[in-house]
Structure formats: structure tokens, C-alpha cells
Amino acid sequence: xxxxxxxxxxxxxxxxxxxxxxxxxxxxxxxxxxxxxxxxxxxxxxxxxxxxxxxxxxxxxxxxxxxxxxxxxxxxxxxxxxxxxxxxxxxxxxxxxxxxxxxxxxxxxxxxxxxxxxxxxxxxxxxxxxxxxxxxxxxxxxxxxxxxxxxxxxxxxxxxxxxxxxxxxxxxxxxxxxxxxxxxxxxxxxxxxxxxxxxxxxxxxxxxxxxxxxxxxxxxxxxxxxxxxxxxxxxxxxxxxxxxxxxxxxxxxxxxxxxxxxxxxxxxxxxxxxxxxxxxxxxxxxxxxxxxxxxxxxxxxxxxxxxxxxxxxxxxxxxxxxxxxxxxxxxxxxxxxxxxxxxxxxxxxxxxxxxxx
Amino acid sequence: xxxxxxxxxxxxxxxxxxxxxxxxxxxxxxxxxxxxxxxxxxxxxxxxxxxxxxxxxxxxxxxxxxxxxxxxxxxxxxxxxxxxxxxxxxxxxxxxxxxxxxxxxxxxxxxxxxxxxxxxxxxxxxxxxxxxxxxxxxxxxxxxxxxxxxxxxxxxxxxxxxxxxxxxxxxxxxxxxxxxxxxxxxxxxxxxxxxxxxxxxxxxxxxxxxxxxxxxxxxxxxxxxxxxxxxxxxxxxxxxxxxxxxxxxxxxxxxxxxxxxxxxxxxxxxxxxxxxxxxxxxxxxxxxxxx
Numbered sequence: 075x076x077x078x079x080x081x082x083x084x085x086x087x088x089x090x091x092x093x094x095x096x097x098x099x100x101x102x103x104x105x106x107x108x109x110x111x112x113x114x115x116x117x118x119x120x121x122x123x124x125x126x127x128x129x130x131x132x133x134x135x136x137x138x139x140x141x142x143x144x145x146x147x148x149x150x151x152x153x154x155x156x157x158x159x160x161x162x163x164x165x166x167x168x169x170x171x172x173x174x175x176x177x178x179x180x181x182x183x184x185x186x187x188x189x190x191x192x193x194x195x196x197x198x199x200x201x202x203x204x205x206x207x208x209x210x211x212x213x214x215x216x217x218x219x220x221x222x223x224x225x226x227x228x229x230x231x232x233x234x235x236x237x238x239x240x241x242x243x244x245x246x247x248x249x250x251x252x253x254x255x256x257x258x259x260x261x262x263x264x265x266x267x268x269x270x271x272x273x274x275x276x277x278x279x280x281x282x283x284x285x286x287x288x289x290x291x292x293x294x295x296x297x298x299x300x301x302x303x304x305x306x307x308x309x310x311x312x313x314x315x316x317x318x319x320x321x322x323x324x325x326x327x328x329x330x331x332x333x334x335x336x337x338x339x340x341x342x343x344x345x346x347x348x349x350x351x352x353x354x355x356x357x358x359x360x361x362x363x364x365x366x367x368x369x370x371x372x373x374x375x376x377x378x379x380x381x382x383x384x385x386x387x388x389x390x391x392x393x394x395x396x397x398x399x400x401x402x403x404x405x406x407x408x409x410x411x412x413x414x415x416x417x418x419x420x421x422x423x424x425x426x427x428x429x430x431x
Numbered sequence: 432x433x434x435x436x437x438x439x440x441x442x443x444x445x446x447x448x449x450x451x452x453x454x455x456x457x458x459x460x461x462x463x464x465x466x467x468x469x470x471x472x473x474x475x476x477x478x479x480x481x482x483x484x485x486x487x488x489x490x491x492x493x494x495x496x497x498x499x500x501x502x503x504x505x506x507x508x509x510x511x512x513x514x515x516x517x518x519x520x521x522x523x524x525x526x527x528x529x530x531x532x533x534x535x536x537x538x539x540x541x542x543x544x545x546x547x548x549x550x551x552x553x554x555x556x557x558x559x560x561x562x563x564x565x566x567x568x569x570x571x572x573x574x575x576x577x578x579x580x581x582x583x584x585x586x587x588x589x590x591x592x593x594x595x596x597x598x599x600x601x602x603x604x605x606x607x608x609x610x611x612x613x614x615x616x617x618x619x620x621x622x623x624x625x626x627x628x629x630x631x632x633x634x635x636x637x638x639x640x641x642x643x644x645x646x647x648x649x650x651x652x653x654x655x656x657x658x659x660x661x662x663x664x665x666x667x668x669x670x671x672x673x674x675x676x677x678x679x680x681x682x683x684x685x686x687x688x689x690x691x692x693x694x695x696x697x698x699x700x701x702x703x704x705x706x707x708x709x710x711x712x713x714x715x716x717x718x719x720x721x722x
Contacts (some may be wrong), residue, residue: 114541162521164468211705221708224521225659228468229701229708232652240694364525399540404533411526416516 077352080411084327095177101415116397128393129386137265137275138392143378143385144277144342145170145356148368149363151291152336156209156223157367158295159328160308165212165227166336167360173205173337175238177344178253178351179246181260186408193259198341208234208302209333210326214338217322223329231360239353252352278346287335288374304328336360362388365411383410439680441563445638446548447669447676448576449474449647452631453654454661454668455583458653460506462587463620464600464613465513467506468524471651474529477502477625477632481536482549482642483542491555491637495572498633499626505531506625510618535644549642579627584665596620606709628654656704661671675700 107125108118126135129135149166156163163169180200184193212226239250248254262280266273282329295301307314315321343356362384369384370377391400460467476500484497488526504692509527512518536546543549560566567573587593598606601615607613631650636642653675661668682696 110537113532114537164521164525215705215708219709223467224466225655226705226708228652228707229656232649232701233698233705235649236694238696240692243692243694316561361529364522368522385518399536399546400535401536405537406533406535408530411519411522411529412512415518415522415526416512 081304095414099410102413103406107410110405111394111398114398115403116394121394121398125390125393128195129389133271134275135389135393137272137277139382139385139389140265141276141347141385142277142282142341142388143381144281144284144346145339145359146280146362146366146384147288147377147381148335148339149359150366150381151288151363152332152334153363153367154370154372154377155291155295155304155335156328156332158308158372159304159325160311161213161216161328161332163212163227163329163332163336164224164364165208165209165230165234165360166332166363167357168227169205169208169333169336169354170339170360171234171238172208173201173333174336174340174344174351174356175241175246175253176204177201177340178256181256181344182248182254182350184257184260186257188257190259193257193258194262194345197256197260197345198338201337201340201344203337205337206330206332206334209336210330212250213326213329213421216329217325234352238245239399242353248350253350256344256349260345261349262341264346270333276347278342280341280346281343283338285374285378287338288377291331291335292372292374299322300327301370336363362407365407368411369414435563437679438563439684441567442680443673443677444564444573445567445676446572446679447673448634448638449631449650450654450672450675451576451580451669452634453651454657454672455579455665456506456626456628456631457654457658458583458661458663458665458668459587459596459627460510460620460624461658462600463596463617464603465510465617465621466520466524467621467624468521468649468655469506469509469527469531471647471649471653472528473502473505473625473628474525474632474635474647474651475531475535476505477629478537478636478642478646479632481493481532481629481633482552483538483635485552486543486549487635489553491553492571494552494637495633498636499629501624502629503625506628507618507622509625510621513621514614514617532644539642539644547644547653551637552636552640552642554637554640561566570634570637572630572637576630576634579630580665580669583627583666587665592619596714619718653700654699659704660707670681 107122111118111121120242127135129139149170152166152169153163177197177200180198181193184196207376208230212223212230215221215226216223242253246253262278264272265279265281266275268279295305303314303319304324304327307319307321311321339356339359344351348355366380366384367378369380384407387403391403394400436625453474456473457467457470467562480501481494481498485491485494490495505527511522512523513520539547539549555570557569560569587597594607595616596613596619598611599620600611603613624719632647639646654672657671657675658668660671678696678699682691682693685691686693
């Protein structure tokens with residue numbers, strides 16, 4: 075009985091801790107929101123009402139939030155996969171940019187009349203492969219040269235920043251800013267086709283794909299042999315090495331999968347919305363995804379909820395842009411990352427060694 | 432004109448200032464054991480604060496002071512989050528970068544009613560010079576940045592505070608056992624990093640005589656690359672910064688003569704750093720995490 079009571083107390087303690095953290099984060103969000111909108115000369119309560127009605131107040135608003143949340147969820151799942159292996163994939167942003175360019179080029183290069191069932195998998199696969207290969211450079215440098223993946227992925231992001239416009243300008247673009255139009259078969263249907271209410275908003279069935287990806291990645295990491303090994307490597311590489319797990323290969327695989335999932339974000343942007351890649355399409359989702367992963371703590375529901383929260387903030391930023399610059403929402407979500415990270419969080423492999431001991 | 436060597440030298444020195452300031456700041460905090468990837472945000476914060484202070488007071492000196500102070504506060508915040516609140520240094524750096532960019536847009540809109548830039552600002556105006564070298568050097572921010580190279584070296588290797596800083600970063604447990612307050616030393620390192628890197632943002636602002644939302648242009652990340660290439664030692668790090676600045680100056684000098692896509696040149700520092708990480712990768716790991 076006492077053991078049961080103890081575990082019950084521990085359980086309610088854990089729930090209480092999590093609830094306190096959520097309440098704290100929401101209170102901080104509201105406080106900062108009020109301060110910023112007041113600072114910008116807006117009436118805080120009025121701004122809040124406008125933000126709420128422009129996001130979750132209409133089917134169109136909800137559709138826009140879901141559209142924003144889709145690449146964020148892919149990015150969050152991507153960051154999380156690498157994080158399980160103890161790796162910080164700061165490079166999601168660059169992996170997404172290269173994958174987006176790839177998707178735009180491939181989707182336009184397919185012969186007219188390629189059937190949907192062939193075109194969409196081909197485009198998604200090529201985007202995932204490019205994202206995965208780009209990420210695995212950092213994985214390989216980490217696994218076999220001992221280079222820290224944070225530095226490597228920052229460098230890879232900066233290279234992608236220059237590489238994408240370079241390629242667009244030299245042969246891959248219709249203009250210097252965008253690729254040619256995708257063939258009809260490579261377009262994902264808008265969610266408005268399934269549910270009339272979303273008509274006109276940018277959300278597509280890619281949102282359902284991103285939800286499936288979050289559940290799929292979670293299940294794979296938990297249920298498959300290799301997925302579990304990736305998690306063990308994140309817990310302690312030396313023990314794994316002693317047990318005969320190929321640590322280097324698992325690290326590279328985790329990075330490659332992370333980049334591949336990041337690449338799938340093109341389903342929302344290129345395939346589900348624009349029908350081509352253009353400069354800046356989906357930019358920022360890679361960094362937003364880090365916030366999603368840190369808030370979501372590796373559980374599908376957590377990740378989906380976090381992606382919706384960040385997506386809501388981004389859409390609210392657009393709604394309020396006339397009085398409050400939309401970048402103000404970045405301040406909010408930066409602050410939420412810090413508020414969440416300041417509470418006990420499973421330790422990664424990076425950080426200040428001195429501060430930890 | 433752009434082919435003359437003294438013009439090239441002067442341009443290289445001018446362009447190296449933000450790199451040198453950020454990279455030397457990073458050397459201080461990294462040697463103390465606190466990783467800081469928010470250098471880009473530090474440039475934004477210091478540039479904006481310098482612009483606001485200079486605009487409000489009409490004095491470039493007040494602007495310089497404001498920029499340095501704001502950057503020191505910003506990086507002290509990073510230090511507090513990492514050392515006291517136990518936030519992962521990478522997570523804190525990412526969040527602080529995001530906050531700096533967002534906040535700069537809000538401040539620009541509120542104070543200057545602009546989406547992207549400040550009005551024209553006062554400068555230091557230390558005379559008008561015919562020769563390009565004194566024209567660049569007759570600037571307190573540039574002179575300070577040059578003085579910082581031996582200054583930071585001396586601080587690290589010739590003072591008690593520097594010894595404590597390095598001890599905290601090299602082996603925190605041993606440093607603590609020797610009676611050093613590791614958290615305070617690391618906070619000091621973080622704050623100094625901000626003050627030094629803040630010169631970089633101030634230089635960008637007073638060089639262009641206005642603040643622009645995108646003016647940091649990835650320089651904080653290039654500085655990070657320079658820190659790794661230079662092996663966390665002030666002089667080699669400063670030389671790496673000069674090298675990157677020379678690359679930038681070369682690109683500008685030759686762009687009218689031969690057409691090299693600017694993006695190609697833009698990539699070079701990062702590609703170079705990756706190659707170096709691949710060959711002597713341990714460098715990138717040394718200061719970034721224990722395992």
C-alpha cells in the first residue's frame with residue numbers, strides 16, 4: 075500500500091511539476107505579449123483579442139495556423155531524432171532550404187502527366203535524400219573526426235544560405251528567386267478539398283503527413299532495434315561501444331534521418347502550397363523546430379501541441395503586423411524556449427562543461 | 432583605385448573589426464568554459480543600442496558606451512542562464528539570437544517608426560584623410576579592436592583573473608577545489624565577451640552611420656569559425672579574422688574585373704572551417720562539451 079501511495083505521490087508530483095511549468099510558460103507569454111503590444115502603442119487586451127480571433131477564431135485562421143505548424147512539426151521531429159542520439163542538429167534550417175530547392179527542381183522536371191502516386195513519392199524522396207545527405211556530413215564529422223556537430227551544422231547552414239541562391243541563379247531556377255512550376259501530379263491537395271471550412275487557407279494534407287511523421291518517428295525510436303540503439307548511444311556512447319553497438323554508424327544514421335525528416339517539410343511548402351521553391355519559402359521553420367522539440371520533449375502529442383503553439387504565435391504575428399511587428403512573436407517564443415529550458419531537461423552532450431560540474 | 436595595395440590593406444582592416452571583436456570576445460567566454468553561439472545576436476544588440484544611444488544623445492561616444500554596455504548585459508544574461516539556471520548553452524544561444532533579432536525589429540518600429548533601419552547617426556569624425564590607411568585607423572573603435580588583440584592575450588596569460596578564467600574552463604572541478612568560484616568566473620567571462628563583442632556592433636553602426644536590421648550579416652557565425660580556426664588563442668584567432676576580411680575585400684575588389692559569384696566567396700570561410708574540422712576535428716570539440 076505504501077509503495078502504491080509513494081508512486082501515486084510521485085506521479086501527482088510529476089504532473090504538478092509539468093502543470094506548473096506550463097502555467098508559468100503561458101503566464102510569461104501573456105505578460106510579454108502585453109508588454110510588447112503596450113510598448114508598440116497598442117491596447118494589450120484588444121491586441122490579444124485580435125490575435126486570438128485571427129488565429130483560432132475562424133476556419134481560415136485555423137487553416138493558417140495548421141499550415142505554419144506543418145514545417146515546424148517536421149523540424150521538431152527532425153531535431154528530436156538527432157537529440158535522442160545526443161546530437162544537436164542546429165542545421166535543420168539549411169537541410170530544409172536545400173531540400174526545398176531539390177523538391178522544386180524535381181517537381182518541375184518530372185514529365186507532364188506523371189501520376190500523383192508516382193510524382194509525390196519521387197519528390198518527397200529526393201527532398202529527404204538531399205536533406206539527409208546534407209545532415210550526415212555533420213554526423214560523419216562528429217562520428218569519425220570528433221568535430222562538434224553544433225559547429226559543423228552552423229557552418230553547413232551558412233553554406234546552404236549561399237548555395238541555394240547560387241544554384242537558383244546558375245541553372246536551377248526559372249528566375250534567380252524561384253524554380254519552375256511543379257507538374258500537376260506533384261501537388262498535394264489543400265485540406266480545403268477535404269473539409270470545406272479550410273477553403274482558401276494554405277493548409278494541405280501535408281499537415282496529416284507531419285502528424286504521421288511525429289507518431290512514426292516516436293514508434294520507430296521505441297520499437298525497432300536500431301531506433302533503440304540510437305537512444306542508447308545518446309545515453310552513453312562508451313557503454314554502447316563496449317556492448318558492440320556501432321556508435322559511429324548510429325550517430326550518422328540519426329543525423330541522416332533527422333535531415334531526411336527535415337526535408338519532408340517541403341510537402342507543406344512546395345507541394346502543398348506554392349507549387350515551386352522560392353527564396354525564403356519556409357525560412358525560420360528550422361529554428362522554430364528546435365523550440366518545438368524542446369517544448370515537446372519527444373512525445374508525439376507534446377511535439378504536435380508545441381508546433382501548434384509556435385504556429386499560432388507566427389500567425390498571430392501576421393495578424394497584428396500593422397501595429398506590432400510580426401518579429402515581436404519571435405521574442406515571445408525565444409523567451410518560452412528559455413523558460414522551458416531553465417527547468418530540468420534531459421542533458422545533451424553540449425553546453426558548458428564547467429557549469430555542469 | 433581598388434587595386435592599390437594600401438586601399439586593400441585599409442579595407443581588410445576595416446572589415447576585420449567586427450570579426451575580431453566577436454571572436455576575441457568568444458575566446459574569453461569559451462576559455463572560461465561557457466559556449467556562446469549568440470555572437471550574431473550580440474552584434475545586433477550592440478549595434479542597435481549604439482544607434483539608440485547615439486541618436487538620443489547626439490554623441491558617438493555615448494553610442495559606443497551604450498552598445499558595449501547593452502552587449503555586456505546581453506551576454507551576462509546568457510552567462511546567468513547557463514551558469515545559474517542550468518540552461519544548455521546551445522539552447523540559450525539559439526533563443527537569445529532569436530530574441531535579439533525580434534527585439535531589434537520592435538525597437539526600430541517603436542523608436543524610429545521604421546521596419547528596417549535607424550536614421551543617420553553622428554560619427555567620431557577624427558579628421559578627413561586623403562590616404563586610405565589613416566582614414567580607417569583614425570577611429571577609436573578600430574584602434575580599440577587592434578589594442579584588444581594583445582590586451583586579451585595579456586589578460587588571459589599575465590593576470591590572476593585570466594588564470595582563473597582558464598582554470599575554470601579547463602577543469603572546473605580542479606578550479607573549484609583550488610578555491611576558485613567557478614560560477615562567478617564564468618559569469619565574468621560571459622560579460623567580458625559581450626563587452627568586447629559589443630565593439631563589433633558599434634563599429635558596424637558607426638562605419639555605416641546608421642543601424643540596419645540585417646547588418647550583422649552572419650559575421651557572428653564567421654567569428655565562431657575564426658575562433659575554431661585560431662584554436663581559441665587571441666593572436667591566431669585575430670589572424671583568422673584578418674584572413675576572412677581579406678577574402679571579403681578581395682571579393683569586392685575583383686567583382687568588376689572577373690565575375691566570381693559572390694555566394695561562392697561567401698561560402699569559403701565556412702567550407703574552410705568544415706575541412707579543418709574534418710582533418711583536425713578535435714579542435715571543434717575541445718571547448719564544446721565534455722564527452
